[in-house]
Amino acid sequence: MTFSSIKAPKLRFPGFTGDWQKSSLSTFVDPNRKITYGIVQPGTFVEEGVPLVRGGDYSTGWVSLSEIKRVAPEIDAPYQRSKLRSGDLLMTIVGANTGTIASVPDWLEGANITQTTARIAVHGPTADKGFILQCLKSHIGVSEVRKYVKGAAQPGLNLSDIENFDIPAPTVSEQKKIASFLGAIDKRGAQLITQRSLLEDFKKGCIQQLFSQEIRFKNDEGGDFPDWKEKSLGDVFTWVRTNSFSRNHLTDVGGEVQNIHYGDIHTKFHSNFRQSDEEVPFVKGARAADVPENEKCRLGDVVIADASEDYADIGKAIEIVELSATPLLAGLHTFIARPVPGALALGFSGYLLRTPAMRKQIMRIAQGISVLGLSKGNLEKLTIQLPHPDEQKKIAKFLSSIDIKISLVSEELKHAQTFKKGLLQQMFI
Numbered sequence: 001m002t003f004s005s006i007k008a009p010k011l012r013f014p015g016f017t018g019d020w021q022k023s024s025l026s027t028f029v030d031p032n033r034k035i036t037y038g039i040v041q042p043g044t045f046v047e048e049g050v051p052l053v054r055g056g057d058y059s060t061g062w063v064s065l066s067e068i069k070r071v072a073p074e075i076d077a078p079y080q081r082s083k084l085r086s087g088d089l090l091m092t093i094v095g096a097n098t099g100t101i102a103s104v105p106d107w108l109e110g111a112n113i114t115q116t117t118a119r120i121a122v123h124g125p126t127a128d129k130g131f132i133l134q135c136l137k138s139h140i141g142v143s144e145v146r147k148y149v150k151g152a153a154q155p156g157l158n159l160s161d162i163e164n165f166d167i168p169a170p171t172v173s174e175q176k177k178i179a180s181f182l183g184a185i186d187k188r189g190a191q192l193i194t195q196r197s198l199l200e201d202f203k204k205g206c207i208q209q210l211f212s213q214e215i216r217f218k219n220d221e222g223g224d225f226p227d228w229k230e231k232s233l234g235d236v237f238t239w240v241r242t243n244s245f246s247r248n249h250l251t252d253v254g255g256e257v258q259n260i261h262y263g264d265i266h267t268k269f270h271s272n273f274r275q276s277d278e279e280v281p282f283v284k285g286a287r288a289a290d291v292p293e294n295e296k297c298r299l300g301d302v303v304i305a306d307a308s309e310d311y312a313d314i315g316k317a318i319e320i321v322e323l324s325a326t327p328l329l330a331g332l333h334t335f336i337a338r339p340v341p342g343a344l345a346l347g348f349s350g351y352l353l354r355t356p357a358m359r360k361q362i363m364r365i366a367q368g369i370s371v372l373g374l375s376k377g378n379l380e381k382l383t384i385q386l387p388h389p390d391e392q393k394k395i396a397k398f399l400s401s402i403d404i405k406i407s408l409v410s411e412e413l414k415h416a417q418t419f420k421k422g423l424l425q426q427m428f429i
Helices: 073-082 129-137 140-150 159-163 172-211 262-267 356-363 376-380 388-426
Strands: 004-006 020-024 050-053 087-093 101-103 116-120 166-169 227-232 237-240 258-260 273-274 302-305 318-321 328-330 336-340 383-386
Touching: 073 336, 087 129, 087 388, 101 129, 129 140, 129 166, 129 172, 129 302, 172 356, 172 388, 227 262, 227 318, 258 273, 318 388, 356 383
Parallel strands: 258 328, 273 318
Antiparallel strands: 004 020, 020 166, 087 101, 087 116, 227 383, 237 336, 302 318, 302 336
């Protein structure tokens, strides 16, 4: 395949001039290890065998080796053509994650892939593996995938189409410079993801030990707090009216009244909800002056999602620990549980209702087949172990401090990803 000239990008390292070249991806692939997919019928997975990489193993960053399934050597043997080497590139070619790209790490040397993943063995004097990886992960790769992907219900790519992807190719020395720079940003991003994951695991462990009373706080004088008391949710909460606004009644473009949608509790809102930090939709056409005071969310209110398609999200709850000047409501498929005065410290309920013990109780009372639901009557009967309000404050403060650290790491990661996205737009044509 011959190279053709294209314009140079806006942003370049010093010392590099002139137009870039462009060619098909096949130009940069080892002719002895052509783009290929892997094992068609892996059969039953085994404890000891050859690691078999699937799209989900790298779609959001590599899982650990222990999480990767294995196949028997006799299943792997006929597929030597798709065996992996360190630095090979992988692309998901079937399903919702079609076009996802990853580089094979050293510890997967000798592994194999499924038929839903393509291996791209970058090789040759005109290509740097790191550069091709960054290019395929950039808007260029996204555009090429969109150009060739087929099917709506089950999207897919043909290997011949991947070979025809248009790839920019500056000199190898410039490729290496770009790859090294962007790779350093990726490395920092991976470190932040690991740091966030460790903090989240630490938080889970703390919640388990605190709410099982394996760890107890002391009072300000160094003495013990009173024993925890068993209560029902009905003892410590009353119910507040919610509206029936579906997603069709909401907008993200602004307004005078905000509304909590149960789907956002499932997917994005923090357990301790701060209105000014969350992206909350607005009610179309609603006026702040028309909202009755008794329907507005208040500090300490717990908003519970009473419907879900799966047990993981049914009954998921958030506690409102900060409000802005914009009136806040709760809508379709939510309950507002308002604490009885003096029963609960601000910030404690959001953690309490997400403890493993509470989640088990909630899942046990969920009813339904295709869609699960909860009733207020059943929720009121659930039991909780409740510490003294002053101990609640200490627990909430401690767990909140971990959440703050997680948020800071998440924000740094978001900035790094946004920074890189901007660079890619200017460093690639």
